[in-house]
Amino acid sequence: xxxxxxxxxxxxxxxxxxxxxxxxDTKTRxxxxxxxxxxxxxxxxxxGVDCKDKNYDFGFQTLKFAESYxxxxxxxxxxxxxxxxxxxxxxxxxxxxDIYVQKRDENECDPECHWQIKESGPCKLKAxxxxxxxxxxxxxxxxxxxxxxxx
Numbered sequence: 372x373x374x375x376x377x378x379x380x381x382x383x384x385x386x387x388x389x390x391x392x393x394x395x396d397t398k399t400r401x402x403x404x405x406x407x408x409x410x411x412x413x414x415x416x417x418x419g420v421d422c423k424d425k426n427y428d429f430g431f432q433t434l435k436f437a438e439s440y441x442x443x444x445x446x447x448x449x450x451x452x453x454x455x456x457x458x459x460x461x462x463x464x465x466x467x468x469d470i471y472v473q474k475r476d477e478n479e480c481d482p483e484c485h486w487q488i489k490e491s492g493p494c495k496l497k498a499x500x501x502x503x504x505x506x507x508x509x510x511x512x513x514x515x516x517x518x519x520x521x522x
Contacts, residue, residue: 402445403445403481403482404443404444404445404482405443405444405445405446405471405480405481405482405483405484406441406442406443406482406483406484407422407441407442407443407444407455407470407471407480407483407484407486408439408440408441408483408484408485408486409422409439409440409441409457409470409486409488409493410434410437410438410439410440410485410486410487410488411434411435411436411437411438411439411488412436412437412487412488412489412494413436413461413488413489413490414436415436416436416461416462417433417434417435417461418433418434418459418460418461418488419431419432419433419434419458419459419460419461420432420433420434420440420457420458420459420488421457421458422440422442422455422456422457422458422470423455423456423457424444424453424454424455424456425454429442440457442455444471446471446473446477447473451473451474451477452473452474453471453472453473454469454471454472454473455469455470455471456468456469456470456508457470459488459493464490466492466507466508467507467508467510468492468493468505468507468508469508470484470486470493471484476495479495479497479498487502489504491504492504492505492506492507493505493507
């Protein structure tokens with residue numbers, strides 16, 4: 372009998388805990404969408420972009436210089452595991468990058484995340500005008516080997 376009453380107390384308190392967490396953490400709001408802007412910063416080159424997560428593909432777009440690919444989503448609330456990745460292609464270039472990793476980006480992408488795509492890699496525009504650049508994801512061939520790395 373005690374086990375059932377403890378379970379009922381826990382279940383009845385869960386909505387209160389979730390609401391309290393929502394108001395306590397200003398960066399986390401249940402149902403708040405994040406907007407990701409991916410801007411072509413390749414001078415004189417068109418950029419092909421296709422972004423998706425494991426369940427949804429936002430579709431392929433071709434961007435001229437300074438044009439943006441934009442998509443919106445609602446990040447996970449309790450288990451912070453949202454992941455969106457993009458493929459980028461241009462003449463003599465084809466790369467992939469994890470454009471939104473919730474644990475990495477949630478505090479800086481509330482509610483917008485701005486990326487500039489350069490040949491050397493993607494760069495995230497941060498508050499105050501700072502820029503943080505990243506390396507492309509390693510290329511992986513069938514069997515799990517990474518191209519360009521010695522195993």
